[in-house]
Amino acid sequence: MSTSAGPDLLYVSGLTKSYSQVPVLRDIGFSLRSGEAVAVVGPNGSGKTTLLKCVAGVEDADDGVIELDGARLRESESATRAAMACLLDDAEYFPDLSVIDHLTLYSWAHGMEDPDRVVASVLRELDLHAAANQLPVTLSSGQRHRLGLASCLVRPRRLLLLDEPEQRLDAKGRAWLADRLQAEKAAGVAILFTSHDRELVGAAADRTIEVVA
Numbered sequence: 001m002s003t004s005a006g007p008d009l010l011y012v013s014g015l016t017k018s019y020s021q022v023p024v025l026r027d028i029g030f031s032l033r034s035g036e037a038v039a040v041v042g043p044n045g046s047g048k049t050t051l052l053k054c055v056a057g058v059e060d061a062d063d064g065v066i067e068l069d070g071a072r073l074r075e076s077e078s079a080t081r082a083a084m085a086c087l088l089d090d091a092e093y094f095p096d097l098s099v100i101d102h103l104t105l106y107s108w109a110h111g112m113e114d115p116d117r118v119v120a121s122v123l124r125e126l127d128l129h130a131a132a133n134q135l136p137v138t139l140s141s142g143q144r145h146r147l148g149l150a151s152c153l154v155r156p157r158r159l160l161l162l163d164e165p166e167q168r169l170d171a172k173g174r175a176w177l178a179d180r181l182q183a184e185k186a187a188g189v190a191i192l193f194t195s196h197d198r199e200l201v202g203a204a205a206d207r208t209i210e211v212v213a
């Protein structure tokens, strides 16, 4: 547990992961409280995405402890899925559902009170309203990335896991992202994000974890 005020939302200790006997993560430890952001930084291939995937439960760690609200984090539990909104690079979409269909379904399935209003607002915020009726296959890579970000913002969340959220955003988009992460923190959301953007890390992160290749 952290010695600072407030309980840890996320607690990670001794996290270790290898692929084919090649070590990627060695003894990673940190904690995250509501309203805080931690940035995971390091060179290409150093293990940033792997760390997020272990926390998200997409990859199994070889060793270590990952706790949410003081209990072992299990991705299969509905309380965990309700708390954690993830942006990982391999998001898949239903080929025959439009952008607005995806977001509305996602928002509704996670129990948002007024999905239509929330989705309309997020579509505008992410400049996706003109693409609202397009199918995923027709989206540009930037629009597809923004759909991933939008998916995190149309649902309830206590912990945001974002893998390089600045990817494919232009300067205006990056400025928006820095503001949005600050607003999420102010609303009490904890954020764990990887990034190669020093400006974003400086603007949004309370602490950084450096992983080494």
Ligand SMILES: Nc1ncnc2c1ncn2[C@@H]1O[C@H](COP(=O)(O)OP(=O)(O)OP(=O)(O)O)[C@@H](O)[C@H]1O
Pocket (backbone or CB within 6 Å): 019, 020, 024, 042, 043, 044, 045, 046, 047, 048, 049, 050, 051
């Ligand atoms: N499923 C996998 N099987 C085998 N090796 C993997 C797998 N996933 C990642 N790796 C390897 O683990 C290392 C860390 O990869 P990871 O994607 O976590 O790095 P990263 O820090 O996020 O990199 P980048 O900054 O380029 O996105 C790399 O050497 C990568 O090739």
